[in-house]
Amino acid sequence: MTDLLAARAQMAMSLAFHIIFAVVGMGMPLLMVLAERRFLRGRDPVDRELARRWARGTAIMFAVGAVSGTVLSFELGLLWPTFMAFAGPIIGMPFSLEGFAFFLEAIFLGIYLYGWERVSARAHWLAGVMVLVSGTLSAAFVLCANAWMNTPQGYTLGPDGALQSVDLFAAMWNPAALPEILHMTLAAYATVGFAVAGIHAFMLLRRPGDRFHRRALGLALAVGGVFAFLQPLSGDLAAKHVAEYQPVKLAAMEGHWDTERCAGLSLGGWPDETSETTPYALEIPCGLSFLAFGDPQAEVKGLKDFPVDERPPVAITHIAFQIMVACGMAMMAVAAIGAYLRLRGRDLAAPWFLRLVVLSAPLGLIAIEAGWTVTEVGRQPWVIQGVMRTAEAVTPMPHLIVPFTTFTLLYVVLGVTVVLLLTRKVFTAPEEP
Amino acid sequence: MVLLTPELMVAGVILVALVIYTLSAGADFGGGAWTLLASGPRAEDQRQLVDDAIGPIWEANHVWLILVVVLLFVCFPGAFAAVSTALHIPLTVMLIGIVLRGSAFAFLHVYTHAEQAHDPGPRRFSRIFAVASLVTPITLGVTLGALSTGIPVDRATGLVRTDFISEWLAPFPFAAGLFTLCLFAFLAAVYLASEAEDRELSDIFRRRALFSAGALGLTALLALFAARADAPVIHTGLSASGWALPLHLGTGLAAVLAIVLLWQRKLLLARFAAMAQAALIVGGWALAQYPYLVFPDLTITDAAAPPTVLVPVLIALGVGAIVLVPSLAYLYVIFKSRGRPGH
Numbered sequence: 001m002t003d004l005l006a007a008r009a010q011m012a013m014s015l016a017f018h019i020i021f022a023v024v025g026m027g028m029p030l031l032m033v034l035a036e037r038r039f040l041r042g043r044d045p046v047d048r049e050l051a052r053r054w055a056r057g058t059a060i061m062f063a064v065g066a067v068s069g070t071v072l073s074f075e076l077g078l079l080w081p082t083f084m085a086f087a088g089p090i091i092g093m094p095f096s097l098e099g100f101a102f103f104l105e106a107i108f109l110g111i112y113l114y115g116w117e118r119v120s121a122r123a124h125w126l127a128g129v130m131v132l133v134s135g136t137l138s139a140a141f142v143l144c145a146n147a148w149m150n151t152p153q154g155y156t157l158g159p160d161g162a163l164q165s166v167d168l169f170a171a172m173w174n175p176a177a178l179p180e181i182l183h184m185t186l187a188a189y190a191t192v193g194f195a196v197a198g199i200h201a202f203m204l205l206r207r208p209g210d211r212f213h214r215r216a217l218g219l220a221l222a223v224g225g226v227f228a229f230l231q232p233l234s235g236d237l238a239a240k241h242v243a244e245y246q247p248v249k250l251a252a253m254e255g256h257w258d259t260e261r262c263a264g265l266s267l268g269g270w271p272d273e274t275s276e277t278t279p280y281a282l283e284i285p286c287g288l289s290f291l292a293f294g295d296p297q298a299e300v301k302g303l304k305d306f307p308v309d310e311r312p313p314v315a316i317t318h319i320a321f322q323i324m325v326a327c328g329m330a331m332m333a334v335a336a337i338g339a340y341l342r343l344r345g346r347d348l349a350a351p352w353f354l355r356l357v358v359l360s361a362p363l364g365l366i367a368i369e370a371g372w373t374v375t376e377v378g379r380q381p382w383v384i385q386g387v388m389r390t391a392e393a394v395t396p397m398p399h400l401i402v403p404f405t406t407f408t409l410l411y412v413v414l415g416v417t418v419v420l421l422l423t424r425k426v427f428t429a430p431e432e433p
Numbered sequence: 434m435v436l437l438t439p440e441l442m443v444a445g446v447i448l449v450a451l452v453i454y455t456l457s458a459g460a461d462f463g464g465g466a467w468t469l470l471a472s473g474p475r476a477e478d479q480r481q482l483v484d485d486a487i488g489p490i491w492e493a494n495h496v497w498l499i500l501v502v503v504l505l506f507v508c509f510p511g512a513f514a515a516v517s518t519a520l521h522i523p524l525t526v527m528l529i530g531i532v533l534r535g536s537a538f539a540f541l542h543v544y545t546h547a548e549q550a551h552d553p554g555p556r557r558f559s560r561i562f563a564v565a566s567l568v569t570p571i572t573l574g575v576t577l578g579a580l581s582t583g584i585p586v587d588r589a590t591g592l593v594r595t596d597f598i599s600e601w602l603a604p605f606p607f608a609a610g611l612f613t614l615c616l617f618a619f620l621a622a623v624y625l626a627s628e629a630e631d632r633e634l635s636d637i638f639r640r641r642a643l644f645s646a647g648a649l650g651l652t653a654l655l656a657l658f659a660a661r662a663d664a665p666v667i668h669t670g671l672s673a674s675g676w677a678l679p680l681h682l683g684t685g686l687a688a689v690l691a692i693v694l695l696w697q698r699k700l701l702l703a704r705f706a707a708m709a710q711a712a713l714i715v716g717g718w719a720l721a722q723y724p725y726l727v728f729p730d731l732t733i734t735d736a737a738a739p740p741t742v743l744v745p746v747l748i749a750l751g752v753g754a755i756v757l758v759p760s761l762a763y764l765y766v767i768f769k770s771r772g773r774p775g776h
Contacts, residue, residue: 056543063539066492067532073502074528077517084506085514085591089738092507096746099500100753106492107764114489118767130760165741397521397597410529414536425543 004391006400007079010407012376014072016369017411021065023368025105026139026185027192027223028058029132032112034219036125046215051128052116053212054196057426059113060418066106071407079400083383083393086163090155091145093168098141104134139188140181146375147176151245152384179241180375182234186227187371191364193224194331198361199427201354214349221348221357224364225335231328236291243292246385247301248310249378252317254288255281256302263288263300268322271314276304278318312380320373327367334360439744440737443508444726446750447501452715454497456620456708459613461487461494463621465534465566466614467641468559475634477550480559482629482638483621484541489768491538493761495531508743511591512726512736516576519584519595523575523606530569537562570617571610575601578609578656581664581722586730605663608656615652616711619645623691623707627700628769635700642695642703646688666728670721680720684713 001009032054039047077084108130115124148154154171158164197220200213207213242250250256255271255278256263265288269281286296293300303311334356341348383390464483471479506513517524537558544555579601585594600606622642629635660668671677687710694703724732737743 059542060539063492063535066495067535070495070499070531071528073499074517074524077506077513078521078524081514081518082591084517085510088506088510088513089508089742092503092738092742092746093749095503095507096749097753099496099503100749100757102499103493103496103753103757104760106496107760110489110493110764111767115767163739165739168742168745395518395521396592397518403521403525406525406529410532414532417536417540421540421543 003400004394006404007394010404018068021061023188024061025065026135026188033128080393081395090166090171091148093172094141094144098138101134101138143180144172144177147180148174149384151176179238183238186231186234190224190227193220194364195361196220198358201357205354228331228335248306251303252312252314252378253321255318257304258302259305261297261299262286271318312378317378320370324367324370327363331363444733447504448719450497450500452712455715457494459617460620460624461491462566462570463617469563508738509736512731515586515593518593519600523572523601527572530565534565570614574610574613575606578606581667583728603663604659608659612652612656615649619649627704667721680717
């Protein structure tokens with residue numbers, strides 16, 4: 001393993017680990033706030049117990065998210081010092097603002113978790129709202145920084161190649177920022193809704209009729225379902241932006257080799273980079289042209305138009321994209337069935353439906369991991385699209401396999417511990433009073 | 434007269450954040466380290482006291498470090514790159530400590546108090562929390578100490594000349610590491626003595642505060658001695674420059690005052706004296722380091738990002754503070770004011 005590959009592996013592993021906790025930090029406050037609001041209105045102790053129980057789970061997830069996020073902020077320098085020496089100031093505004101958002105999130109989470117008996121019911125609920133708002137803002141700012149790596153702008157270089165001046169707001173509001181923020185925020189809410197619904201569905205299968213889990217399932221599934229249905233809108237926006245600003249990434253996502261009008265949309269298939277084809281794909285005529293540009297006759301650039309050393313790994317990007325879309329579709333299907341049952345006045349706790357919800361619990365997480373694989377691998381070989389290659393950004397530190405192995409082991413142990421604690425101590429139902 | 438340039442203002446904000454981090458998160462680490470030494474018939478009460486003291490606030494306190502890191506890479510990108518390249522190893526160890534401390538503490542809280550005292554699972558988390566709370570301050574001190582031993586940077590290319598080891602594997606950084614640990618432990622003991630609601634428990638931590646004040650003095654001498662060979666910039670700064678004497682007098686006065694007040698059981702006043710002492714120590718270190726961010730090639734001015742970055746970031750900091758300060762005050766009022774319910 002080369003040091004560059006080890007550095008990329010460590011970064012990918014750290015991001016893949018952190019994103020799970022970051023997503024929970026965005027989505028769980030929404031569920032807690034909704035449950036607590038129901039309690040404030042209806043005074044049903046089940047709702048209060050729900051908010052408390054979810055808060056206990058969130059406390060663990062938030063702590064691991066905060067420390068693994070700290071690791072990432074250092075890893076930017078530990079692994080990619082050349083990138084940070086150049087880009088640090090340019091993406092300074094979103095990161096500075098993220099610092100404040102994270103501060104607020106930590107402060108109000110402390111109040112929310114430990115303040116049940118210390119502040120008024122209303123102040124407690126508002127603290128939860130603050131956690132929700134600042135958690136989502138914090139993610140939005142980080143996404144602005146990532147978006148800049150995809151569509152860099154807002155800076156000028158002097159004759160010596162050094163940074164001369166920066167327009168921090170132009171850098172922050174780069175073209176990819178809005179699509180990334182929308183797509184990821186909706187993804188986080190949908191994912192958490194489905195994951196939580198799946199866990200409670202599992203408990204309901206073991207203890208049918210339990211009011212606590214029924215209430216939890218209804219609320220979580222409603223949240224997950226609504227956002228799963230909104231997601232294709234933001235996905236469409238994101239795809240059109242990629243088509244415009246990162247045509248090579250779009251071509252890799254689609255396994256699309258030849259520049260053509262009326263380009264077909266490939267479903268499935270396994271891109272082969274040596275023969276420059278994508279065999280085994282089911283093709284919808286003119287589908288790609290239509291989805292990417294809203295016009296079935298639009299020209300879509302193919303990978304062959306780009307030099308080989310500027311193409312991302314096609315197979316990984318394409319397959320990850322297919323996985324993400326498939327998971328999203330499946331979530332919409334489950335949400336549609338749930339909505340149908342509700343409208344017909346049927347019981348959501350029917351065993352067959354509960355099993356379906358359990359099966360769909362991890363779909364959102366898989367979609368998010370796959371989606372980030374598309375974003376990050378699809379940008380390769382660049383760390384800053386068209387400006388700096390990943391290979392130029394890496395640290396001269398040798399033996400990077402050592403920290404990669406160390407952090408991987410650490411995160412495996414942490415991940416297993418979190419799962420054990422959540423299943424044994426958090427998600428078991430309270431005794432009925 | 435020093436001109437107050439944007440880069441100096443940002444450096445000032447970083448220093449303030451470091452001081453607050455020391456006073457808040459530093460004490461959280463110190464508290465964790467004390468749970469390792471919790472002993473005697475009241476060991477469980479000691480752990481519980483630490484637990485109650487840091488539970489609601491440690492995550493917010495931790496964010497000051499994030500703020501320091503972010504401001505460093507946004508406003509002094511070359512210094513951030515040089516430091517994180519040359520000090521890869523101690524920074525990595527520190528991160529592992531941070532991860533283990535925070536996670537173990539959160540894991541511990543899934544259990545009830547009774548389970549925490551007796552079950553093997555939570556006991557293990559408690560032990561990890563304590564050991565990580567001990568290791569992290571040392572590595573933090575090693576890292577800060579290494580900034581003064583010298584990390585040569587080629588100013589034309591921004592490349593750092595390092596063997597990744599010699600900058601930190603030296604007496605001064607480790608003396609600074611021990612010193613940091615003693616400082617954090619001292620602060621924690623003073624805070625805990627003033628927060629404990631029964632006299633016996635308070636006295637345990639009062640004794641520990643006095644003991645760690647002594648250890649702090651010893652490690653300070655050790656660090657000063659090691660600085661003579663390893664970190665001349667610190668040594669001259671701390672002993673020969675014009676501001677050294679008043680600063681030392683101030684720090685010494687605060688230290689003596691803290692000890693006397695501890696002795697007299699004026700614990701709230703002792704707390705303020707200890708905080709003043711710690712703030713003066715961090716400030717003194719920064720002044721000794723001035724004008725270098727990373728000795729000997731990167732001064733604050735050399736390493737600064739263009740003014741088009743610094744000025745908007747300073748404005749953002751100001752606006753952010755308007756939201757942050759009341760929120761932080763609210764948190765502390767809820768959890769740190771006297772006469773807490775439920776106790």
